[in-house]
Amino acid sequence: MTDKRIYLKEWRKAAHKTQAQVVAALEAMEDPNLPTTEASLSRLENGKQPYSERVLLALADIYGCEPWELIGRNPRKEGQVIDMVRHLNEREQEKVRAYIEGMRAGGGSAA
Missing domain, CATH: 1.20.5 (Single alpha-helices involved in coiled-coils or other helix-helix interfaces)
Known part of the structure; x- marks a missing residue:
């Protein structure tokens, strides 16, 4: 896990997606290393579960941003x-x- 602020939830909301929609998109990628439940996505968003590079790549694809932005930029502020x-x-x-x-x-x- 990291001490750095992450913005996974903010990016999801900026993309106007629910957790269920994101989980469905992740499941469609057929990758066992990606979250498959809303609970696991919630843990990632709240920093209670560590994220991997693969998770960041998948979420960036879904949200239409760069992977580094998910952990370095709040889309609602800047x-x-x-x-x-x-x-x-x-x-x-x-x-x-x-x-x-x-x-x-x-x-x-x-x-």
Whole structure:
């Protein structure tokens, strides 16, 4: 188990899924290493059961996020800008990065 804050429940709720829906999706993956009951999913979400890399990969697939986000980012607090940038192509992301660096340098605007 880890001391790091996990956001499994927040990601499930942000994806508008019930525990039953998530368990059904996990069962469809036919992997014996994944949770198969709402109780086991609840234990994972509440930090009472350790998670594995395989569990994070499966849940990220179901929730439409990256595995690291499940343990490093609360989607209810800091998702909007990150989600928008994530869908840009490399050139557009570089423009956003330059704009933000300009703002941080005190210019207020990179334009």
